[in-house]
Amino acid sequence: MKKAIQYCYMCDKVATTDEHVPPRCLFPEAKEMDGIDLRKNLIKVPSCVEHNCEKSADDEFLMVSIAGIVSNNSIGYRHAKQKVERAVRRTSYKLLDKVFRQKELVRIEREDNKFIDLIVGTPDYARLVSCFEKIAYGVYREHFGHRFDGAVKLHLGFLHRKEKNGRTFNSFIRHKTSLELANEPRYGENQKVFYYQFTRPDVHGFFLLNMWFYEGVDVYVSFMPKASEKKNWLPMNLIEAGIKSYINLDGKTYEFN
Ligand SMILES: [Zn+2]
Structure with a gap:
């Protein structure tokens, strides 16, 4: 049976790939979360190559930019501690230079006397906006x-x-x-x-x-x-x-x- 032609969620090109919306790497794997499945029925939309975040490495950029935000819930925090830090170390911290325009490490003391290290910085605003814009178009396409x-x-x-x-x-x-x-x-x-x-x-x-x-x-x-x-x-x-x-x-x- 012939499949109907699908068009990209962002432009009028014929879609050649599937794009996860939001990017799959934002969702922790079960092994990171003591077996809890947080990748249930992820949204996928048809995409051309240019608008595929995985191919442009925008997905990793977005993960590093937002998983460690201080006001996040514990899932974002655990994801930042594990996957994000691994990605950061793997690239010898070059990834952070790509994500943040300026950055510094701050140590915050919590009420239980434990310390958490956070990287705070000025994010690459234009790139962040472009990533979220693609997610917004993707969500619209799906909805x-x-x-x-x-x-x-x-x-x-x-x-x-x-x-x-x-x-x-x-x-x-x-x-x-x-x-x-x-x-x-x-x-x-x-x-x-x-x-x-x-x-x-x-x-x-x-x-x-x-x-x-x-x-x-x-x-x-x-x-x-x-x-x-x-x-x-x-x-x-x-x-x-x-x-x-x-x-x-x-x-x-x-x-x-
Ligand atoms: Zn496109």
């Missing part, structure tokens, strides 16, 4: 069964911001999303590692995808379909233009600029 046609805009909630505007926006988008998603289902078979939710489209046809990794790494993706006339959300334009703006949300006021 709706076709490729998304339009523009996306990403916000990485888990990165700490130095400027006040960025911090305010972080609290705002977390609050807004939690209200809109309160009654929406969470998708993903291994939710301690990854799950996602979609909001319903607003009056302009925009909708938001919220992805969580290790319960501590949160990513927000606005989908703006091509068919929609509006190209941006007005409050966002005001904030980006540096104009003093206030947004009220469920009894709380967020002040920008």
Whole structure:
């Protein structure tokens, strides 16, 4: 029987490979987790070679960037301690140079008097955004069964911001999303590692995808379909233009600029 032609989840090329969304290496193997299977029914979408993260080594980059984030659950932490550190040692720490623009090792004392070593650094932001963008397109492809046609805009909630505007926006988008998603289902078979939710489209046809990794790494993706006339959300334009703006949300006021 002839198989129907499949197209890439990101572009209009014919797919020649399968792409795990998110990359498989983010999911710990059972032997790392005392036999617990965290690789149940991983999502796979058709992909061209160019948009396959495994082939571009983006998957390893992403794993090293996010598994060790401090606010993660213990699964992310154990994964960072085992697989990530192994990958780091195997490349004689060159992998870290690739991941972080600047880095340092900090030692944190926990309440039980044990120490944990953490590598903190400034991540390669553009590459991180590009990795999460591919995951967002992949999740859309899986969820709706076709490729998304339009523009996306990403916000990485888990990165700490130095400027006040960025911090305010972080609290705002977390609050807004939690209200809109309160009654929406969470998708993903291994939710301690990854799950996602979609909001319903607003009056302009925009909708938001919220992805969580290790319960501590949160990513927000606005989908703006091509068919929609509006190209941006007005409050966002005001904030980006540096104009003093206030947004009220469920009894709380967020002040920008
Ligand atoms: Zn492609």
